[in-house]
Amino acid sequence: MAAGVLIAWGSAFCEPAQAQESRVKTGPSVGERIPSFEAVDEDGKTQTFASLRGPKGLVLLFHRSADW
Amino acid sequence: MSFDSQAVLQHFAKRVGINYPLLSDTDSQAIRAFGILNDTVPADNRNYVIPFPGYYIIDENGVVQSKYFDDNYRERFTAANILVREFDDSGELQGEAETPHLRMSWSASNREVVGGHRIALVLNVEMKPKMHVYAPDVTGYLPVAWETSSSDGWQDSPPSYPESELLHLPAIDEIVPVYEGEFRVVRDLEIGLRDRIQPLVSEDGKISVEGVFHYQACDDKVCYLPQQIPLKWTFDFKGYDRGRAPAELR
Numbered sequence: 001m002a003a004g005v006l007i008a009w010g011s012a013f014c015e016p017a018q019a020q021e022s023r024v025k026t027g028p029s030v031g032e033r034i035p036s037f038e039a040v041d042e043d044g045k046t047q048t049f050a051s052l053r054g055p056k057g058l059v060l061l062f063h064r065s066a067d068w
Numbered sequence: 069m070s071f072d073s074q075a076v077l078q079h080f081a082k083r084v085g086i087n088y089p090l091l092s093d094t095d096s097q098a099i100r101a102f103g104i105l106n107d108t109v110p111a112d113n114r115n116y117v118i119p120f121p122g123y124y125i126i127d128e129n130g131v132v133q134s135k136y137f138d139d140n141y142r143e144r145f146t147a148a149n150i151l152v153r154e155f156d157d158s159g160e161l162q163g164e165a166e167t168p169h170l171r172m173s174w175s176a177s178n179r180e181v182v183g184g185h186r187i188a189l190v191l192n193v194e195m196k197p198k199m200h201v202y203a204p205d206v207t208g209y210l211p212v213a214w215e216t217s218s219s220d221g222w223q224d225s226p227p228s229y230p231e232s233e234l235l236h237l238p239a240i241d242e243i244v245p246v247y248e249g250e251f252r253v254v255r256d257l258e259i260g261l262r263d264r265i266q267p268l269v270s271e272d273g274k275i276s277v278e279g280v281f282h283y284q285a286c287d288d289k290v291c292y293l294p295q296q297i298p299l300k301w302t303f304d305f306k307g308y309d310r311g312r313a314p315a316e317l318r
Contacts (some may be wrong), residue, residue, distance in 0.1 A: 024120045024229035026137040027102040033130045037098035039069060039091040042077035047089055057127040059150070062069050062104060062119040062311055064141060066090065067313045 033059075071117040078311040087288045093282045096104040104247060123150055131239050142184045145209040148177035148227055152188040153255060154221075159190055162301045165190040169199045169285035174299050176257075181275065181303045183261045189216070189224070189301060191253040191281060198287040203232030210294050214253060221268040262308075269305045 028034050038048050052058050071126040072080070091098070099105050099119040109116045114192040122137030123145065134154065142200045145159075159177040170193055177188040191214060195201065196312040202209040214227050230252060232245035257263055257277065268275055278300035285292050312318070 002134050005166055024137060024139055025107075026120065026122060026135060027104040028124070028132050028135075030132050031089050031307075032132055033128055034124065034132060035098075035101040037093075037101055039093050039098055040074050041089040041091055042074060042081045046072055047091060049126075052089060053126070053130075054130055055128065057125070057129075057133070060069065060124045061122075061147075062099065062102070063121045064118045065070050066072050067076045067318060068285060 069098060069119075069124050071096055071099070073317070075317045076313045079317055083311060085311075092283075104166045115117070125154055138186065138250070142261060143186055144184060145256075149186060149188040149256070152177045152190060155251075158192055158252070159188065163299065165297050166293045167285075167295060167297070169177070169295070170195050170201070170283070172281065172297065174279075174301065175302070179304060180306050181259045182230065182306050182308060183259055183265050185259045186256050189228075189255050189277075189279075191299075192250070193247070193281075194250045195285070199285050199287050200235060200246040200248045200287070201260070201283040203247055204229055206245050209244060210282075213282040214255070214299075215280045215282070215314050216255075216257070216299075219268065219277075221265040221275070222277065223258045223260070225258075227253045227255040229253055238289050241276050247266075259303075265305065273305050275303045275305050277303070 021045060034049065036049065041047050047056065070077075071093055073094055074092045077092055081090055092179070093099055096105060096117045096119075099117070102119070102309065104119045106115075106118045106121070108116065115212050119138060121141050121144065122131070122135060123293060124135045125133045127133050138144060148157075148159060153158055157177075160179050161163045161173055161175045161177045164171070172191060172193045175190045176190070177190070178185065179185060202211045203212045216224050232249070233245060234243050235246045235248070236243050259275075270276075277300070281297040281299055282294065284294040
Protein backbone atom coordinates (compact mmCIF):
# COMPACT_ATOMS: atom_id res chain seq x y z
CA MET A 1 0.00 0.00 0.00
CA ALA A 2 2.77 2.45 0.89
CA ALA A 3 4.38 1.90 -2.48
CA GLY A 4 1.03 2.43 -4.17
CA VAL A 5 0.60 5.74 -2.40
CA LEU A 6 4.08 6.91 -3.30
CA ILE A 7 3.55 6.02 -6.93
CA ALA A 8 0.24 7.82 -6.92
CA TRP A 9 1.74 10.97 -5.46
CA GLY A 10 4.62 10.79 -7.90
CA SER A 11 2.40 11.89 -10.74
CA ALA A 12 1.18 15.45 -10.49
CA PHE A 13 -2.02 16.27 -8.58
CA CYS A 14 -3.60 12.93 -8.17
CA GLU A 15 -5.45 10.70 -5.91
CA PRO A 16 -4.54 9.64 -2.40
CA ALA A 17 -5.49 6.05 -1.69
CA GLN A 18 -8.99 5.36 -0.44
CA ALA A 19 -7.52 3.64 2.60
CA GLN A 20 -6.62 7.04 3.98
CA GLU A 21 -10.19 8.22 4.30
CA SER A 22 -10.39 7.65 8.04
CA ARG A 23 -7.61 10.21 8.50
CA VAL A 24 -9.77 13.15 7.50
CA LYS A 25 -9.51 16.02 9.97
CA THR A 26 -12.51 18.29 10.24
CA GLY A 27 -11.33 21.01 12.61
CA PRO A 28 -13.50 22.83 15.18
CA SER A 29 -16.46 20.82 16.44
CA VAL A 30 -20.06 21.94 16.32
CA GLY A 31 -20.51 24.32 19.26
CA GLU A 32 -16.87 25.46 19.21
CA ARG A 33 -15.65 28.86 18.14
CA ILE A 34 -13.58 29.03 14.95
CA PRO A 35 -10.01 30.31 15.19
CA SER A 36 -9.38 33.85 14.04
CA PHE A 37 -8.09 34.08 10.48
CA GLU A 38 -7.11 36.65 7.93
CA ALA A 39 -6.80 36.19 4.18
CA VAL A 40 -6.91 38.30 1.04
CA ASP A 41 -9.80 37.83 -1.36
CA GLU A 42 -9.61 37.71 -5.17
CA ASP A 43 -9.59 41.50 -5.32
CA GLY A 44 -6.73 41.82 -2.85
CA LYS A 45 -8.87 42.99 0.05
CA THR A 46 -7.94 41.63 3.46
CA GLN A 47 -10.86 39.72 4.96
CA THR A 48 -11.52 38.38 8.44
CA PHE A 49 -14.48 36.66 10.04
CA ALA A 50 -15.77 40.08 11.14
CA SER A 51 -15.59 41.51 7.62
CA LEU A 52 -17.16 38.45 5.97
CA ARG A 53 -20.01 37.61 8.29
CA GLY A 54 -23.57 38.69 7.66
CA PRO A 55 -26.31 39.22 10.24
CA LYS A 56 -26.72 35.45 10.61
CA GLY A 57 -23.09 34.42 10.32
CA LEU A 58 -21.02 32.86 7.56
CA VAL A 59 -20.72 29.77 5.38
CA LEU A 60 -17.02 29.03 5.05
CA LEU A 61 -15.88 26.45 2.49
CA PHE A 62 -12.37 25.05 2.39
CA HIS A 63 -11.42 23.44 -0.89
CA ARG A 64 -8.29 22.03 -2.43
CA SER A 65 -7.85 24.48 -5.26
CA ALA A 66 -9.71 26.49 -7.86
CA ASP A 67 -7.11 25.54 -10.44
CA TRP A 68 -6.52 21.86 -10.97
CA MET B 69 -10.69 29.38 1.03
CA SER B 70 -7.85 27.57 -0.70
CA PHE B 71 -4.10 27.91 -1.07
CA ASP B 72 -4.50 29.49 -4.54
CA SER B 73 -2.96 32.87 -5.22
CA GLN B 74 -5.08 35.99 -5.47
CA ALA B 75 -4.46 36.09 -9.25
CA VAL B 76 -5.66 32.52 -9.75
CA LEU B 77 -8.77 33.18 -7.67
CA GLN B 78 -9.53 36.36 -9.57
CA HIS B 79 -9.31 34.49 -12.86
CA PHE B 80 -11.48 31.67 -11.54
CA ALA B 81 -14.15 34.03 -10.15
CA LYS B 82 -14.42 35.76 -13.53
CA ARG B 83 -14.39 32.56 -15.56
CA VAL B 84 -17.06 30.81 -13.48
CA GLY B 85 -19.00 33.89 -12.39
CA ILE B 86 -18.60 33.79 -8.61
CA ASN B 87 -19.88 36.78 -6.65
CA TYR B 88 -18.82 35.94 -3.09
CA PRO B 89 -15.31 36.38 -1.71
CA LEU B 90 -12.71 33.72 -2.59
CA LEU B 91 -10.00 33.70 0.03
CA SER B 92 -6.36 33.12 -0.73
CA ASP B 93 -4.42 31.23 1.94
CA THR B 94 -1.17 30.78 0.07
CA ASP B 95 0.85 29.79 3.13
CA SER B 96 -2.02 27.66 4.50
CA GLN B 97 -2.07 29.69 7.73
CA ALA B 98 -5.84 29.63 8.10
CA ILE B 99 -5.98 26.00 6.96
CA ARG B 100 -3.50 25.15 9.74
CA ALA B 101 -5.31 27.32 12.29
CA PHE B 102 -8.47 25.33 11.63
CA GLY B 103 -6.49 22.11 12.00
CA ILE B 104 -7.53 20.73 8.63
CA LEU B 105 -4.23 20.63 6.73
CA ASN B 106 -4.19 17.40 4.72
CA ASP B 107 -1.29 15.72 6.44
CA THR B 108 -1.76 12.51 4.48
CA VAL B 109 0.32 14.32 1.86
CA PRO B 110 4.07 13.86 2.41
CA ALA B 111 5.53 17.03 3.97
CA ASP B 112 7.99 17.50 1.11
CA ASN B 113 5.27 17.28 -1.55
CA ARG B 114 4.11 20.49 -3.20
CA ASN B 115 0.55 19.55 -2.26
CA TYR B 116 1.39 19.76 1.46
CA VAL B 117 -0.69 22.94 1.56
CA ILE B 118 -4.19 21.67 0.85
CA PRO B 119 -7.00 21.28 3.38
CA PHE B 120 -9.39 18.43 3.85
CA PRO B 121 -12.31 20.00 1.98
CA GLY B 122 -15.51 20.85 3.78
CA TYR B 123 -18.08 23.44 4.79
CA TYR B 124 -18.61 25.20 8.12
CA ILE B 125 -21.92 26.88 8.94
CA ILE B 126 -20.92 29.54 11.49
CA ASP B 127 -23.18 31.81 13.50
CA GLU B 128 -22.65 35.55 13.92
CA ASN B 129 -20.52 34.94 17.04
CA GLY B 130 -18.11 32.62 15.26
CA VAL B 131 -19.51 29.39 16.71
CA VAL B 132 -19.78 26.36 14.40
CA GLN B 133 -23.43 25.40 13.95
CA SER B 134 -22.84 22.48 11.62
CA LYS B 135 -20.22 21.22 9.23
CA TYR B 136 -19.98 19.00 6.18
CA PHE B 137 -16.82 17.07 5.40
CA ASP B 138 -16.50 14.04 3.16
CA ASP B 139 -14.31 11.03 3.82
CA ASN B 140 -13.00 11.07 0.31
CA TYR B 141 -12.11 14.41 -1.24
CA ARG B 142 -13.35 13.32 -4.66
CA GLU B 143 -16.86 13.16 -3.29
CA ARG B 144 -18.31 16.53 -2.35
CA PHE B 145 -21.49 17.94 -0.95
CA THR B 146 -22.82 20.35 -3.54
CA ALA B 147 -23.56 23.87 -2.32
CA ALA B 148 -27.20 23.29 -3.27
CA ASN B 149 -27.28 20.21 -1.01
CA ILE B 150 -26.15 22.40 1.90
CA LEU B 151 -29.03 24.79 1.12
CA VAL B 152 -31.47 21.87 1.28
CA ARG B 153 -30.01 20.59 4.53
CA GLU B 154 -29.60 23.91 6.30
CA PHE B 155 -32.24 26.21 4.94
CA ASP B 156 -35.24 24.00 4.06
CA ASP B 157 -34.77 24.65 0.36
CA SER B 158 -36.30 21.84 -1.72
CA GLY B 159 -34.24 22.37 -4.86
CA GLU B 160 -35.73 21.81 -8.29
CA LEU B 161 -39.05 20.05 -8.77
CA GLN B 162 -38.84 16.72 -10.59
CA GLY B 163 -42.34 15.28 -10.25
CA GLU B 164 -45.68 15.34 -8.45
CA ALA B 165 -48.42 12.86 -7.58
CA GLU B 166 -51.80 12.93 -5.91
CA THR B 167 -53.79 10.08 -4.36
CA PRO B 168 -57.00 10.11 -2.31
CA HIS B 169 -54.81 10.33 0.81
CA LEU B 170 -52.01 12.75 0.01
CA ARG B 171 -50.25 15.03 -2.41
CA MET B 172 -46.53 14.70 -2.86
CA SER B 173 -43.70 16.10 -4.90
CA TRP B 174 -40.12 15.03 -5.39
CA SER B 175 -37.20 17.26 -6.13
CA ALA B 176 -33.41 17.40 -6.00
CA SER B 177 -30.86 19.96 -4.92
CA ASN B 178 -29.20 19.89 -8.33
CA ARG B 179 -30.35 19.37 -11.90
CA GLU B 180 -26.82 19.08 -13.29
CA VAL B 181 -24.50 16.53 -11.73
CA VAL B 182 -20.84 15.67 -12.00
CA GLY B 183 -19.09 12.49 -10.90
CA GLY B 184 -18.45 12.71 -7.15
CA HIS B 185 -21.30 15.12 -6.45
CA ARG B 186 -23.20 14.45 -3.26
CA ILE B 187 -26.63 15.89 -3.91
CA ALA B 188 -29.87 15.85 -1.91
CA LEU B 189 -33.08 14.13 -3.02
CA VAL B 190 -36.21 15.54 -1.37
CA LEU B 191 -39.77 14.26 -0.90
CA ASN B 192 -42.42 16.75 0.20
CA VAL B 193 -45.62 15.08 1.37
CA GLU B 194 -48.87 16.80 2.26
CA MET B 195 -51.46 14.58 3.92
CA LYS B 196 -55.09 15.34 3.16
CA PRO B 197 -57.36 16.39 6.05
CA LYS B 198 -57.66 13.81 8.85
CA MET B 199 -55.22 11.47 7.08
CA HIS B 200 -52.05 10.12 8.61
CA VAL B 201 -49.31 7.70 7.63
CA TYR B 202 -47.06 5.75 9.98
CA ALA B 203 -43.54 6.82 10.84
CA PRO B 204 -40.62 4.40 10.31
CA ASP B 205 -40.36 3.53 14.01
CA VAL B 206 -43.95 2.27 14.25
CA THR B 207 -44.62 -1.32 15.25
CA GLY B 208 -47.70 -3.21 14.17
CA TYR B 209 -48.49 -0.89 11.24
CA LEU B 210 -47.00 -0.42 7.79
CA PRO B 211 -44.62 2.56 7.96
CA VAL B 212 -43.68 4.90 5.13
CA ALA B 213 -40.67 3.69 3.17
CA TRP B 214 -38.65 5.25 0.37
CA GLU B 215 -36.66 2.98 -1.92
CA THR B 216 -34.39 4.07 -4.72
CA SER B 217 -33.14 1.85 -7.51
CA SER B 218 -29.74 0.44 -6.71
CA SER B 219 -26.93 0.87 -9.15
CA ASP B 220 -23.16 0.71 -9.44
CA GLY B 221 -23.32 4.28 -10.70
CA TRP B 222 -24.47 5.92 -7.49
CA GLN B 223 -24.93 5.34 -3.80
CA ASP B 224 -27.70 6.68 -1.63
CA SER B 225 -27.74 7.31 2.09
CA PRO B 226 -30.63 6.24 4.32
CA PRO B 227 -33.48 8.79 4.31
CA SER B 228 -33.63 11.40 7.08
CA TYR B 229 -37.19 11.37 8.34
CA PRO B 230 -38.58 14.20 10.45
CA GLU B 231 -39.70 13.69 14.03
CA SER B 232 -43.06 11.97 14.12
CA GLU B 233 -46.13 12.99 16.07
CA LEU B 234 -47.72 10.66 18.59
CA LEU B 235 -51.33 9.98 17.72
CA HIS B 236 -53.79 8.50 20.21
CA LEU B 237 -56.23 6.08 18.60
CA PRO B 238 -59.19 6.07 21.00
CA ALA B 239 -60.96 3.10 19.38
CA ILE B 240 -58.15 0.77 20.40
CA ASP B 241 -56.48 3.01 23.01
CA GLU B 242 -53.12 2.91 21.27
CA ILE B 243 -50.50 5.64 20.80
CA VAL B 244 -48.66 5.41 17.49
CA PRO B 245 -46.00 7.54 15.75
CA VAL B 246 -47.44 9.15 12.64
CA TYR B 247 -47.08 11.98 10.16
CA GLU B 248 -49.98 14.34 9.55
CA GLY B 249 -50.11 17.60 7.66
CA GLU B 250 -46.88 18.30 5.76
CA PHE B 251 -43.57 16.54 6.13
CA ARG B 252 -40.31 16.34 4.25
CA VAL B 253 -37.82 13.52 3.80
CA VAL B 254 -34.27 14.07 2.54
CA ARG B 255 -31.51 11.70 1.52
CA ASP B 256 -28.13 12.10 -0.13
CA LEU B 257 -27.34 10.63 -3.50
CA GLU B 258 -23.68 10.35 -4.31
CA ILE B 259 -22.94 10.24 -8.02
CA GLY B 260 -20.20 7.75 -8.84
CA LEU B 261 -16.89 8.80 -10.33
CA ARG B 262 -16.51 8.82 -14.08
CA ASP B 263 -15.88 5.14 -14.78
CA ARG B 264 -18.82 4.05 -12.66
CA ILE B 265 -21.37 6.58 -13.84
CA GLN B 266 -20.44 6.88 -17.52
CA PRO B 267 -22.12 3.61 -18.63
CA LEU B 268 -25.42 4.85 -17.18
CA VAL B 269 -25.45 8.15 -19.05
CA SER B 270 -27.96 8.17 -21.91
CA GLU B 271 -27.12 9.36 -25.42
CA ASP B 272 -28.59 12.74 -24.65
CA GLY B 273 -26.43 13.07 -21.54
CA LYS B 274 -28.94 12.20 -18.85
CA ILE B 275 -29.02 9.98 -15.79
CA SER B 276 -32.27 8.67 -14.34
CA VAL B 277 -32.78 7.50 -10.79
CA GLU B 278 -36.02 5.75 -10.00
CA GLY B 279 -37.65 5.06 -6.69
CA VAL B 280 -40.83 4.09 -4.91
CA PHE B 281 -42.62 5.67 -1.96
CA HIS B 282 -44.61 3.15 0.08
CA TYR B 283 -47.26 4.12 2.60
CA GLN B 284 -50.45 3.06 4.24
CA ALA B 285 -52.82 5.91 5.09
CA CYS B 286 -55.54 5.91 7.70
CA ASP B 287 -58.02 8.51 8.83
CA ASP B 288 -59.96 8.53 12.07
CA LYS B 289 -62.19 5.68 10.89
CA VAL B 290 -60.61 3.68 8.10
CA CYS B 291 -57.21 2.30 7.17
CA TYR B 292 -56.80 2.21 3.41
CA LEU B 293 -54.93 -0.29 1.27
CA PRO B 294 -51.14 0.15 1.13
CA GLN B 295 -50.01 2.26 -1.82
CA GLN B 296 -46.88 2.65 -3.91
CA ILE B 297 -46.00 5.84 -5.74
CA PRO B 298 -43.33 5.56 -8.44
CA LEU B 299 -40.70 8.31 -8.33
CA LYS B 300 -38.20 9.39 -10.95
CA TRP B 301 -35.40 11.91 -11.02
CA THR B 302 -33.57 12.89 -14.20
CA PHE B 303 -30.26 14.71 -14.17
CA ASP B 304 -28.04 16.29 -16.79
CA PHE B 305 -24.62 14.71 -16.52
CA LYS B 306 -21.71 17.11 -16.96
CA GLY B 307 -18.05 16.34 -17.45
CA TYR B 308 -15.46 17.74 -15.08
CA ASP B 309 -14.55 21.40 -15.46
CA ARG B 310 -11.04 21.19 -16.92
CA GLY B 311 -10.60 24.94 -17.31
CA ARG B 312 -7.53 26.45 -15.66
CA ALA B 313 -5.90 29.77 -15.11
CA PRO B 314 -3.34 30.80 -17.74
CA ALA B 315 0.04 29.19 -17.09
CA GLU B 316 1.67 32.49 -16.11
CA LEU B 317 -0.76 32.88 -13.18
CA ARG B 318 -0.30 29.43 -11.69
